[in-house]
Amino acid sequence: MTKQWAGIAAFAALAASVPFFLGDNPYIADILITMLMMASLASAWNIVGGYAGQFSFGHAAYFGTGAYTTSILLTTSGIALPLCIGAGILAASLIALLTGAIVFRLRGHYFALASIAVAEIVRLTAHNLEITGGAQGLLITDITFGNLDLNSKEPFYFAMLFLLVTTLAISLLVRHSRAGYFLLAIREDQDAAASLGINLYLWKNMALIVSAALATVAGSIYAIYIRFIDTSAVLSLRLSIEIILTTIIGGVGTLWGPVLGAALLVSLAEALRTNLAGELLVNSGIITEASPIESFLKNNLAHAHVLVYGIITVLCILNLPKGILGLFRRKQRT
Amino acid sequence: MMAPLLEITSLSKHFGGNAAVSDVSFSVEEQRIVGLIGPNGSGKTTLFNCITGYYPASSGRVWFSGRDVTGMKPDRVCRLGMVRTWQRVKPLAGLSILENVMTGAFCRTRSATEARMIAHEQLRVIGMENVTQKTAGDLPIGLKKKLELARALATGPKLLLLDEVCGGLNNTETQELLEIIRGIREKGTAVVFIEHDMKAVTRLCDRIVVLKSGKKLAEGLPSEITSNPAVIAAYLGTGYSHA
Numbered sequence: 001m002t003k004q005w006a007g008i009a010a011f012a013a014l015a016a017s018v019p020f021f022l023g024d025n026p027y028i029a030d031i032l033i034t035m036l037m038m039a040s041l042a043s044a045w046n047i048v049g050g051y052a053g054q055f056s057f058g059h060a061a062y063f064g065t066g067a068y069t070t071s072i073l074l075t076t077s078g079i080a081l082p083l084c085i086g087a088g089i090l091a092a093s094l095i096a097l098l099t100g101a102i103v104f105r106l107r108g109h110y111f112a113l114a115s116i117a118v119a120e121i122v123r124l125t126a127h128n129l130e131i132t133g134g135a136q137g138l139l140i141t142d143i144t145f146g147n148l149d150l151n152s153k154e155p156f157y158f159a160m161l162f163l164l165v166t167t168l169a170i171s172l173l174v175r176h177s178r179a180g181y182f183l184l185a186i187r188e189d190q191d192a193a194a195s196l197g198i199n200l201y202l203w204k205n206m207a208l209i210v211s212a213a214l215a216t217v218a219g220s221i222y223a224i225y226i227r228f229i230d231t232s233a234v235l236s237l238r239l240s241i242e243i244i245l246t247t248i249i250g251g252v253g254t255l256w257g258p259v260l261g262a263a264l265l266v267s268l269a270e271a272l273r274t275n276l277a278g279e280l281l282v283n284s285g286i287i288t289e290a291s292p293i294e295s296f297l298k299n300n301l302a303h304a305h306v307l308v309y310g311i312i313t314v315l316c317i318l319n320l321p322k323g324i325l326g327l328f329r330r331k332q333r334t
Numbered sequence: 335m336m337a338p339l340l341e342i343t344s345l346s347k348h349f350g351g352n353a354a355v356s357d358v359s360f361s362v363e364e365q366r367i368v369g370l371i372g373p374n375g376s377g378k379t380t381l382f383n384c385i386t387g388y389y390p391a392s393s394g395r396v397w398f399s400g401r402d403v404t405g406m407k408p409d410r411v412c413r414l415g416m417v418r419t420w421q422r423v424k425p426l427a428g429l430s431i432l433e434n435v436m437t438g439a440f441c442r443t444r445s446a447t448e449a450r451m452i453a454h455e456q457l458r459v460i461g462m463e464n465v466t467q468k469t470a471g472d473l474p475i476g477l478k479k480k481l482e483l484a485r486a487l488a489t490g491p492k493l494l495l496l497d498e499v500c501g502g503l504n505n506t507e508t509q510e511l512l513e514i515i516r517g518i519r520e521k522g523t524a525v526v527f528i529e530h531d532m533k534a535v536t537r538l539c540d541r542i543v544v545l546k547s548g549k550k551l552a553e554g555l556p557s558e559i560t561s562n563p564a565v566i567a568a569y570l571g572t573g574y575s576h577a
Contacts, residue, residue, distance in 0.1 A: 178440045178449070185426050185437045192424035195386065197412035197441035197489055 001176050004255060008172065011259075012165045019154055029153040033225065035266040036160035037218050042246040042258030043167040044214035047174060049244065050253035052207040053187025054104075055112045058119030059243050062212040064235035065092040066219030068126055071138050071229055076131075081145045085220040089213045095122065096212035100205040107190060111204075116237065123235040137230025140223060156225040163221065164259070167214050171255055174210070183207055187253075215243075238306065245309045249316050251323030260325050269305040277301065337400055339364045339493055339524050340385070340416070345394035347377075347384050347548075354380040355548045357394070362493065367515070367525045369535040369556075372545035373568060378528045379421055381545070382495055386418045387411045399492065413441060415492035419499055421528070423478040427471030431462060431481055434470050438488030452488050460484040460514060475502045480511070493524045500531055512538055532569075536560060544568070 015036075022028055041063060049055050066088035073084040095118065103114040126132040133139075148155045174180045182203045185193040194200055223229050233239075242265070250261020271277070278297035281287045287294050301308075320326050338361035347355040355377040362368045370378050383389040385396050387408040395404045398416050406414075417438075426434050435453035436446070443449050457463045460480050470481060479499055486494060496515070500508045512534055515525055529535045535542060536556040544551040544559060546568045552559060559565055 177446060178444050181433065181437045181440055181446075181449075184429060184433070188426035188428055189424045191388070191408075192420070192426060193437075194388075194408040195412060195418055195420075195424075196438045196485065197409050197417075198437075199407075199409045 001172070004172055007256070008165060008168050011168075012161070015161050016158070019157055026153055029157060031266060031270055033153060033156050033160050035262050036157070036164050037222060038242070038246055038266055039259040039262035040160060040164040040167050040218045041215055041243045042250065042262055043164065043171055044211045044218070045243045046211075046247050046252065046254075046258050047171060047183075047214075048204075048207040048211040050247060050257075051171075051175065051180060051187065052183040052204055054204055054207065055244070056115040056208070056211070056240075057112050057237075057244065058099075058115035058117075058122075058240050059212075059215050060235050060237065060239040061095060061115075061119035061122040062092040062215040063219035063222070063239065064126065064229075064231070065095060065122060066216030067223035067229045067234040068132055068138070068219075070220035071140050071223045072131060074143055074224070075138070075140055081143070081224070085217060088220045089216045092212050092216035092219075093209050096209045097205065100208045104201050104204045104208075116240075119235070119237065119240060123231050123237075126235055127231045133230070135230070137228060137233075140227045140229075143224060150224065156221060159221045160218070163214070163217050168255060168259070170210065170214070175255070179203065179206065184253075242306070242309065245313050247323075249309070249312055249323055251325030254322065254325050257323045257325040261323065264324065265309060268308065272301050272305045272308060275302050337397075338362055339399060340526070341397040342381075342385065343395050343397070345381070345384055345396065346392045347380055347389055348392045353548050355384065355545075358545065358548075358550045359394075360543045360550065360553055362524050362526055364492070365519055365522055365524055366540045367519055367527060367538055369539035369542040370526055370528045370545065371530070371532070371535055371542060371559075372551070375547075376545040377548040378545055379497055380548075382418055382497055382526075382528065385411075386416065386495065412489055412491075415490070416495065417486045417489045417491040417493075418495040419479075419482045419486050419497055421497040421501065423475070423482050425470035425473070425478050425481060427469070429470055430467050431457065431470055431473070432466040434481055435485045435488045438485040441489035449488075452490075453484075456484040456488045459487070459517070461510070476504070476507045479503060480514075483511070483514070487518065487523075491523055493526065494518065495526045495528075497528045498530065499527070500529060500534060508534060532560070 018032065041059065045056065045059050069088035069091045070084045073079050073087055074081065099114060099118045103111050127135055143150060182198045185196065185198055186200055186203060190200055219234060246261040246265050247258045249265060250259065251257020275298050278294050282289050282294060316323060340362040342361065343359050345355060345358045346353065358381060372378055380389065384391045387406050390405055395402060398414060401414065403411055403414065426437060432453055435456055436449045439449035439452035443452065454463065457466055460483060462477065462480060462484065473481065483499060500511055503511065508531065515538060519525060527539060539556055541554065542556055542559040543553045544565050551568055552562050552565050
């Protein structure tokens with residue numbers, strides 16, 4: 001466990017020094033911020049999905065609730081930024097509590113199904129209310145926080161990094177405490193867990209609320225960073241699924257799996273979007289710009305990152321049940 | 335006279351029109367070993383499930399330590415000091431042996447250090463202190479049964495309900511386990527023990543309760559049970575009762 005704390009500290013120090021090497025490169029900074037955000041979201045999801053084994057297919061609801069609550073409060077009231085983020089946490093925790101309180105009375109796949117339903121209710125509500133800007137979305141202008149330059153990328157890089165490190169620290173604390181053993185027992189066998197005195201209902205709800213609260217903060221930071229949110233960006237089922245895939249591909253139920261998954265998938269999405277494969281082939285002279293292969297790659301692959309995620313997920317589930325992180329672990333365990 | 339540790343009064347469990355357990359009463363004194371026997375399908379496991387809160391009883395009451403625990407959830411029953419094991423073992427398959435037993439120990443402590451100490455102690459009692467890091471799901475059935483016993487003991491129970499803990503074990507393993515159960519009783523825990531192996535039951539138990547088709551057929555000392563014509567008939571068929 002001390003080793004893992006050292007790992008988190010080393011990661012934090014390394015990641016914190018990146019901006020100083022990088023200088024002013026907004027393109028790379030944007031990719032890194034997205035990576036940190038997906039890593040935070042996947043780590044947060046991992047607490048309820050990976051440790052407690054309760055697959056939430058609606059984590060976008062918490063992310064989006066954070067984004068909307070914070071944005072609305074920032075634009076319509078004079079409340080200070082940290083309080084706006086706090087309000088987001090409160091709102092999303094309430095949604096998590098309501099969902100969990102009802103659905104965790106049932107077992108099996110009901111929670112997964114209900115989480116989709118709740119997320120869709122939240123999405124449709126946001127889509128039709130006036131205060132959320134409806135389908136047009138919400139523009140966030142004129143925000144300040146202390147003397148931070150909120151037009152630069154740096155504050156957001158550090159904010160997301162802080163969130164990720166906090167999420168990792170909470171995960172590590174939970175995993176090695178009584179709560180962690182209880183969550184893992186629930187994942188492995190609910191009847192056995194109950195026979196050992198574990199209150200299934202209570203601990204599943206606890207896991208969901210902690211997970212939801214962390215996902216909310218990611219949403220709040222994202223909204224202030226992008227300055228524009230709409231339901232398709234922050235409340236979509238696609239985002240919920242990307243969070244799950246990131247965790248599964250990286251290594252579900254592990255500390256570093258979600259981080260690894262985010263690093264890989266965000267890079268991959270970017271490579272696909274910019275048609276990196278096609279460019280490489282052209283630049284290395286294997287194909288010409290006019291070749292049908294290049295035009296196929298350019299026209300199709302760029303929009304196919306979710307498809308590629310899906311294929312990787314299937315391969316991971318079939319061959320790497322512990323995700324890509326499991327590749328490195330296999331030797332240690334036996 | 336002190337109230338018994340566990341008292342079951344007219345307990346019934348119906349599945350639709352099917353009475354899996356009907357009107358069963360018996361009690362377990364502190365520090366006793368009670369055997370629960372009966373042919374397959376006589377309602378032994380269903381009775382366990384009703385006592386420990388996995389099934390709601392259709393009627394009747396369960397008293398434990400002077401409290402009415404009828405209809406109480408399994409986790410609360412465990413925290414009151416009554417813990418069960420499973421006929422079909424339920425290890426926390428992805429966790430190590432030590433982690434399995436620690437999970438049980440967290441029933442009585444919040445501290446991970448303390449839970450680890452309790453777990454090591456229980457694994458020593460059960461004779462598994464040398465394999466603590468193995469993954470529970472990979473163990474052979476004999477070790478899984480022992481692990482489940484250690485995990486149940488780690489919760490610090492006053493009453494242990496064992497559902498065919500010797501099933502699938504060879505002779506040596508069974509002997510070992512019976513010794514361990516005797517040791518558990520010496521330390522002050524009462525045991526209710528579902529078992530098919532009559533030799534094991536008669537040697538170990540202070541009292542025996544016999545179920546047949548969900549009803550209590552007989553109850554008494556092992557010597558009374560083995561000479562009870564109704565019990566012999568239930569187990570061997572009526573032709574043997576006068577032999």
